[in-house]
Amino acid sequence: MADKRESGRVKELQQRRILDEPARRRRQRKALEALEQDNFQDDPHADLKMSKKAPKFEESIEIGNIGQISSAKKKKKNRTEYFKYRLKKSFAALIEEEQLLSTDPPNYFSASTPPSKFPERHFCAVCGFPSSYICVSCGSRYCSVKCLGTHQDTRCLKWTA
Amino acid sequence: MVVIVLDNGAGTAKVGYSTDKQPRVIPNCVTKAKNVRTRIFIGDQIDECKDLSGLYYLLPFQKGYLVNWEVEKQVWDHMFGKDMLQVDFNEASIIMTEPYFNFRSIQEAMNEILFEEYQFKSVLRTNASYLSQYKKNQDNSQNPLCTLVLDSGYSFSHIVPYLKGKKLAEAIKRVHVGGKLLTNHLKEVISYRQLMVMDETYVINQLKEDVCYVSTQFMKDMEIARKKGSENTVMRDYVLPDYTHITRGYVRPIEETTGKAQGNEQIIRMNNERFAIPELLFHPSDVGIHEMGIAEALMLSVESTSKEMQPHLLGNILLTGGNCYLPGFEERFYMAVRSMAPTEFDISMTLPKNPVTYAWEGGVQLANDKDFEKMLVTREQFEEYGHNICLEKFDV
Ligand SMILES: Nc1ncnc2c1ncn2[C@@H]1O[C@H](COP(=O)(O)OP(=O)(O)O)[C@@H](O)[C@H]1O
Ligand SMILES: [Zn+2]
Numbered sequence: 001m002a003d004k005r006e007s008g009r010v011k012e013l014q015q016r017r018i019l020d021e022p023a024r025r026r027r028q029r030k031a032l033e034a035l036e037q038d039n040f041q042d043d044p045h046a047d048l049k050m051s052k053k054a055p056k057f058e059e060s061i062e063i064g065n066i067g068q069i070s071s072a073k074k075k076k077k078n079r080t081e082y083f084k085y086r087l088k089k090s091f092a093a094l095i096e097e098e099q100l101l102s103t104d105p106p107n108y109f110s111a112s113t114p115p116s117k118f119p120e121r122h123f124c125a126v127c128g129f130p131s132s133y134i135c136v137s138c139g140s141r142y143c144s145v146k147c148l149g150t151h152q153d154t155r156c157l158k159w160t161a
Numbered sequence: 162m163v164v165i166v167l168d169n170g171a172g173t174a175k176v177g178y179s180t181d182k183q184p185r186v187i188p189n190c191v192t193k194a195k196n197v198r199t200r201i202f203i204g205d206q207i208d209e210c211k212d213l214s215g216l217y218y219l220l221p222f223q224k225g226y227l228v229n230w231e232v233e234k235q236v237w238d239h240m241f242g243k244d245m246l247q248v249d250f251n252e253a254s255i256i257m258t259e260p261y262f263n264f265r266s267i268q269e270a271m272n273e274i275l276f277e278e279y280q281f282k283s284v285l286r287t288n289a290s291y292l293s294q295y296k297k298n299q300d301n302s303q304n305p306l307c308t309l310v311l312d313s314g315y316s317f318s319h320i321v322p323y324l325k326g327k328k329l330a331e332a333i334k335r336v337h338v339g340g341k342l343l344t345n346h347l348k349e350v351i352s353y354r355q356l357m358v359m360d361e362t363y364v365i366n367q368l369k370e371d372v373c374y375v376s377t378q379f380m381k382d383m384e385i386a387r388k389k390g391s392e393n394t395v396m397r398d399y400v401l402p403d404y405t406h407i408t409r410g411y412v413r414p415i416e417e418t419t420g421k422a423q424g425n426e427q428i429i430r431m432n433n434e435r436f437a438i439p440e441l442l443f444h445p446s447d448v449g450i451h452e453m454g455i456a457e458a459l460m461l462s463v464e465s466t467s468k469e470m471q472p473h474l475l476g477n478i479l480l481t482g483g484n485c486y487l488p489g490f491e492e493r494f495y496m497a498v499r500s501m502a503p504t505e506f507d508i509s510m511t512l513p514k515n516p517v518t519y520a521w522e523g524g525v526q527l528a529n530d531k532d533f534e535k536m537l538v539t540r541e542q543f544e545e546y547g548h549n550i551c552l553e554k555f556d557v
């Protein structure tokens with residue numbers, strides 16, 4: 001009971017809050033990052049002891065190379081070191097490297113596409129149908145009083161980042 | 162000559178010998194199952210897993226580029242090894258695809274792995290669209306001057322123009338919408354509107370492939386989807402697998418579509434989600450991605466080529482990649498391009514029977530080309546000249 005009254009009061013407070021522009025952009029960026037994510041749960045085997053069978057890629061490269069490549073041993077060792085290091089690059093690091101190289105186009109950057117020339121379309125964040133209203137608190141779209149209610153009860157200012 | 166063709170997609174690897182009729186299409190990832198704690202599943206081993214709920218993915222690719230070599234190596238070892246192709250590397254050459262504008266350090270790592278680690282006899286690294294347009298030209302007696310390839314796969318979609326088999330790199334365009342984003346967005350939407358499925362990538366990807374389509378009358382379909390009862394011809398019920406009685410999700414027949422679950426089963430009601438999700442390919446801004454859609458990007462690509470070339474490109478558009486399987490895709494793409502292109506140009510599109518394996522099939526044909534050997538770099542050459550010879554010979 002007490003809980004209910006409490007949440008009603010909190011809700012009212014929240015409704016007066018307005019998300020500023022940077023916060024709205026942060027939220028949008030997070031939503032886009034989520035669309036790139038590989039997993040939303042934790043590794044279900046995270047608590048398992050590292051299996052003996054788990055591959056050690058770096059090691060296998062060294063073993064694979066011994067005596068099979070004619071190049072000098074020292075050079076080979078350096079290469080292997082270099083190789084290991086290179087294998088650790090994230091996408092962000094690759095992009096940074098590419099920027100530093102600053103090769104003339106065509107390159108990765110010249111292939112990107114600008115925004116569309118057509119006007120943006122807007123859909124209700126709740127039901128997905130075309131919408132014409134904007135939530136004053138957070139800037140989300142909604143289409144009807146019903147959807148606005150759902151939006152305020154669920155998402156509106158709930159996952160402010 | 163023994164040749165292996167590997168179209169190494171970020172979603173699925175298409176792999177087989179050049180003597181095979183069809184490639185094996187295997188998930189390019191390592192998977193861990195929530196309910197199977199004794200092992201991991203490499204690539205297609207996931208077919209041995211009986212409970213596909215809550216799968217956890219280790220993906221070699223990030224934003225379309227190979228970054229996790231440890232995972233990729235596991236998948237390749239499995240493909241090349243005793244369970245599958247049983248490759249005799251000393252005798253085998255490989256045709257391997259990679260993304261457009263692949264980063265230099267990835268290219269070098271690729272050379273080292275293929276030549277030094279696996280010790281292939283010789284290697285050809287190329288792009289999937291090269292193989293696709295090669296096949297298209299081979300199969301077409303008229304041998305058109307230009308081909309404009311749409312390659313819409315797991316990570317993103319590219320428009321890649323070719324002139325006489327040569328890629329016009331300066332006119333390549335990339336849209337950051339691919340099958341992965343569509344599936345993730347569908348998961349998001351269903352989790353908010355109906356049922357928490359954020360952990361169920363495998364199931365929701367199947368749902369997408371089973372019931373989503375590209376609308377050719379977007380606003381009209383929205384109106385239909387608002388209707389109640391039998392007037393709503395968009396609505397479908399999708400019965401989720403429970404992995405005890407129901408081993409795979411399925412669409413309920415239209416006559417039985419009620420929006421209600423029967424017995425113990427769990428359903429997802431698919432309404433405007435069916436066509437609003439694939440719509441992102443045409444309108445990335447629907448989810449706030451500030452890029453053109455694929456049809457507009459195609460026009461941008463065409464416009465950045467010379468005037469003489471433009472009609473030839475528009476007259477020979479080739480649709481490849483898994484997203485082209487979506488029902489309605491070709492028709493909608495045609496309508497969109499038609500509406501933007503100069504009216505005096507004819508537009509012609511080809512959707513291969515299998516847009517996923519088409520590039521692989523092209524690789525098989527290329528392996529039989531009389532000039533094929535000249536395109537390869539041998540292990541001896543690599544040992545002598547290093548990465549430079551690959552940079553010179555491979556147009557990636
Ligand atoms: N029948 C289908 N309907 C819709 N999408 C599909 C279908 N078949 C495959 N896809 C999607 O295509 C993508 C994989 O396409 P593919 O060309 O193999 O990509 P890549 O080469 O980047 O791995 C996946 O996201 C998959 O869900
Ligand atoms: Zn609504």
Ligand SMILES: [Zn+2]
Nearest residue numbers: 135137138156
């Ligand atoms: Zn709001």
